[in-house]
Amino acid sequence: MADSMAQLSRSRDLDKLLLRPGHLVGPTFEPGPDLRDDLQQYARVLVVGAGGLGCELLKDLALSGFRNLEVIDMDRIEVSNLNRQFLFRLEDVGKPKAEVAAKRVMERVSGVNIVPHFCRIEDKELEFYNDFNIIVLGLDSIEARSYINAVACGFLEYDSDDKPREETIKPMVDGGTEGFKGHARIIVPGVTPCFECTIWLFPPQVKFPLCTLAETPRTAAHCIEYAHLIKWDEAVKRAELFGIPGVTYSLTQGVVKNIIPAIASTNAIISAACALETLKIATGCSKTLSNYLTYNGVEGLHTKVTEFLKDKDCLVCGPGILIELDTSVTLQKFIDLLEEHPKLLLSRASVSHHGKNLYMQAPPVLEEMTRSNLNLRLFDLMDKIPKDIIHVTGTTSKGDHKTSCLRKLRVVFKGIDGVTDMDMAGGA
Incomplete structure (x- = not known):
């Protein structure tokens, strides 16, 4: 009885989107209970990443009516993850993120089936990715995004007029967060710009000249990078030698691994946007984002949607x-x-x-x-x-x-x- 009541409660808001006509729906949208059933039975979604954003995505997608989910992540749970990756507990430290995240969501949301994959994304055959209707990215790496983008665009075929064949399009929804900032975007290969089309949106990683590191360090970051390149155990000694304060373990991790502090609320906001776009793509219940949403919660709350254009000469999403x-x-x-x-x-x-x-x-x-x-x-x-x-x-x-x-x-x-x-x- 309790399970049936919970199911009715969860589907109430979803039914308002899927069972009624509207003015902002997609061109192929046909409201009715069959659409809801098809979403639960046939839609297959892959979530790439089971970290701060990935945990939120799995939860949101499961609660949005998706029943066939899979998640892939190569990392194990660390103590530092526990403040924002809400599916993990202290006893989970050392366990694969994908496996624990899948287990916890299935415990909380009845009827959903989540298959975890504890491996690198490159370890999977290309046909593995082709089995999904939509790929949702919760990654923190430009290289990983580029790889999945190339895989999805690799399935795309063009006709003799260089127009994409609809049946070969593999849509993606990409989310990313940095502190109180974040973005959500949709990538429809051959239609919207792919990740490679807009790679210029991502600033290059900060590099320090070796001469500065070795001869004239001026900041704590310089001392940390010097120790990273030479000897780890000399980081604090280097700072003391030049009278530079601020060399802490957290800053060391931030400089060496290019870590930006993650905020749980930002992950939740961006995940909600990504889950909604995934639902739109799967059902046509509303027109999708066009095509890049930015969120800034540093001072107040600011969101903006920008429509970027596809690069017709792109090496990844073009005809080849x-x-x-x-x-x-x-x-x-x-x-x-x-x-x-x-x-x-x-x-x-x-x-x-x-x-x-x-x-x-x-x-x-x-x-x-x-x-x-x-x-x-x-x-x-x-x-x-x-x-x-x-x-x-x-x-x-x-x-x-x-x-x-x-x-x-x-x-x-x-x-x-x-x-x-x-x-x-x-x-x-």
């Missing part, structure tokens, strides 16, 4: 980089060309075609299994298709910093029927 090849090119030669290509500069590349691994750099067992393909013609490995999409994953360098990335390529083979002069005109 066009590469023109001879049919004689082997897979090994193709991988070598990726390192030299001016738009790619990919090292240690792994290659897949329609979900089939042509060559994998890791793990060792897959490398050994696919090694024999290196001496075969790429044209044969692609089933002699004159032009088609393949995906490559590798490492790219920006200065001294290396990051993993995934790129979509349109491979065109010369001299094969079905390849037009127009195809060749854009060859790299």
Whole structure:
């Protein structure tokens, strides 16, 4: 009896959105109980990250009618997490965040099923991500966002008029917080700007000149970074030598790991916005955000929505980089060309075609299994298709910093029927 009453209470506000027509609904919205049932039965949502924002997202999505949720996170719970990641307790320290978060939400919200994945996002096959209707990001890393963005955009296909095929679009909802500031945005690959289209929104990480660190330190941060690069146990001694106060453990963590203090209320606000946008995308019960919401609670409360434009030449969400090849090119030669290509500069590349691994750099067992393909013609490995999409994953360098990335390529083979002069005109 209590469970049924709780279910009715939770669905009351949801029914107001899903069972009634309105003036701000999406173009495909059809109100009715079937829509609510479909949301609970068929909608599959992946939450990436089970930290401060991820905990809130799992709770909000479960209470918003979603029943099939999965969460992926590679971290274990630390004592410092407990002040804002409300699903965790002191006895959980050392346990995987994803597993504990899933367990706690399922204990509190009846009927929801949450599958946890305790691993790196790169450890999952691409097809794992393709099984979800919507991907919701609760990450604190630019690199992780870029990777998931590339994965989702990698499923996108364009028709002959370079328009995205609707059935291949994998929507994402991205949230982020920094102290009393935060953002929520929707990314509809091929329609709205993807993460890479607006990478300029994120400021570069602060770097300190080595000469300043070694010879003329002026702040506590300089002393901490010097100790991080040379010897950890000399951080306080370095500060004392130059008469600089303020070298504490929390500041040390903040400088070395680029940690910004997290505020529980900010996570709750941004999560609510992200959960609502996820519900809009899944049901069409309202028009979605267009397309970037910023929140600032430093002085009072300020929110603003900005509509950013898609970069038509984006390497990630565009139709794909066009590469023109001879049919004689082997897979090994193709991988070598990726390192030299001016738009790619990919090292240690792994290659897949329609979900089939042509060559994998890791793990060792897959490398050994696919090694024999290196001496075969790429044209044969692609089933002699004159032009088609393949995906490559590798490492790219920006200065001294290396990051993993995934790129979509349109491979065109010369001299094969079905390849037009127009195809060749854009060859790299």
